[in-house]
Amino acid sequence: MSIEKITNPLKTRHWLGNMEAHYVYTLGVAGERFFKELKENGRIMGAKCPRCGIVYVPPRMYCEKCFAKLEEWVDVGRKGVIHTFTIATLDIDGKKLEKPEIYALIKFEGAHGGIIHKIGETDTVFIGMKVEAVLKPFEERKASINDIAYFRPVK
């Protein structure tokens, strides 16, 4: 057996594919509460650090700057701003989409982090665009990020 340093993973035996789509991540305590709020109250919540005041979206248990425990939750509202985006022309299996789909990282005012989601009701997109979450009807929500149907431009 030889041991050598691998600098290019594509030179090893590998799969190119979309395996990530099939991973299941556990939500953790903060994640569970985040999705429960979204499902039951239609609220997008952040967790606020009691020491340095940073608001994290999605919420987490501890502040990454000062390690304080985050117990105060704040409603960051449904409106945010597109921080970055991509336009998908292929679906997850590599098939051409009938209509390109826009995905964006949406940031909320005064909050650290953001949510990656689909942008709907528009053919144009730009960094800095103001968007708002469109929630699924209550009966269709399942305590997942897809309880938000998509974000659309704020009119």
Ligand SMILES: [Zn+2]
């Ligand atoms: Zn902190």
